[in-house]
Amino acid sequence: MGLNLEEQKAVDRFRKDIVEPSMTNLVVLDFWAEWCGPCKALTPVLEKVCADYADKGVVLAKINVDEEQFIAAQFQVRSIPTVYAMFQGQPVADLTNARTESQLKAMLDQLLDQLPLGGDAARQAKADVAQFVEMGEQVLADGDGERAAGIFSQVVEMAPDDAAAHAGLIRALVAAGRAEDAQAHAAALDEKLAGDPAVRTALSALELAGERVDDSELQALRAAAAERPADMEAQMAYAEAAFASGDREAAGETLLGMIRTDREWNDGAARARLVKMFEAVGLEDPWTVATRRKLSTLLFG
Structure with missing residues (x-):
């Protein structure tokens, strides 16, 4: 050639x-x-x-x-x-x-x-994949990360190029407390899949899961944040741990409080972390919508 x-x-x-x-x-x-x-x-x-x-x-x-x-x-x-x-x-x-x-x-x-796109078999296969992805999402929403991971793993085997399935698997593994497995799966993705918007959202969730701590440490971080409201490092540590443990409300309110106190602290780190949380949860999630409204009021209202 x-x-x-x-x-x-x-x-x-x-x-x-x-x-x-x-x-x-x-x-x-x-x-x-x-x-x-x-x-x-x-x-x-x-x-x-x-x-x-x-x-x-x-x-x-x-x-x-x-x-x-x-x-x-x-x-x-x-x-x-x-x-x-x-x-x-x-x-x-x-x-x-x-x-x-x-x-x-x-x-x-x-x-x-x-155009004669696909065929009956191809369309049925895509419908089956979409149905299983929806099932996995519902199980994940119900709080059973381990079972959701099993469903998404099967979908990935059925459709290895389906970005929604890979994104669901990463988020399910994170929810099941298997961050290392999620990290290994993410690292194996090719560039095209890793760049998909759904996968990028899942990777944000994986990144934030790295701050997960046990209950005793979470209580200690909460106490430190309450005792030292002007200590931005203590506030950030608690916000990250609270989010990783599933307490979005506490994380969001803590970060909003930091922005209210000093929005320029550490080059706007509190706002940047809050935006990362929005990405991890999903921009259409009710918590994200409500918290973004509070952030906009705080910044521009």
Whole structure:
């Protein structure tokens, strides 16, 4: 083919990450770069719509033009963001001008009506995976982390490329007190899965689980925070331990109190930790919504 070693590696990555999935899915291919402001604005739209359309066979793939210059050149990318729809290894539509959720959904609906995506067996397999993921999430919500981990482990075996299953397994292992197992599983994920929004949320939960302590130490940290309200180190230590033990309310109120006392302490560490907790819990969670409202009132009200 006349390619050098690096170009051949780029082609192999493209085949694995985009061409192969596109044989049975509609791949939304996003060319982007870290320095591109419009790319960062478009990313949440692409992620949300592709997640909404996942059960219809739509998947999102991203190519950093700085890291994959050879592939970007093959697509004659002149500006970014550039977004294509790929099916069976070929670009079937230019989605670049679809910058809003409604525009993107309209174009995807049109494509899905025209393309023979997957088949009955493939659609049924995806439905089965989604059903088991939902089951695992419900068991996890009910507080049985160990059983949820068992369910998600089976789903990962069924669908090793399903990001929701890997994210659920990491969070379930954390809930079951098996942070080391969760860390080992996270470390084994490839770059594509590790970058999925659901997996990033799970990794935030895993990071925060590292502050878990036993009951006696938690009580000592609580007492120290109560006795020394101006001691920011003591407040932070208790907030982290409280969150790791499952007491979100105590963690949130402690961090809000720190921000109220000295929002600039340690370069805004209290606010940064609170935002990390929001990511770990999920931005739509009622606790997150309520606590973010309190934070906004505190900062801007």
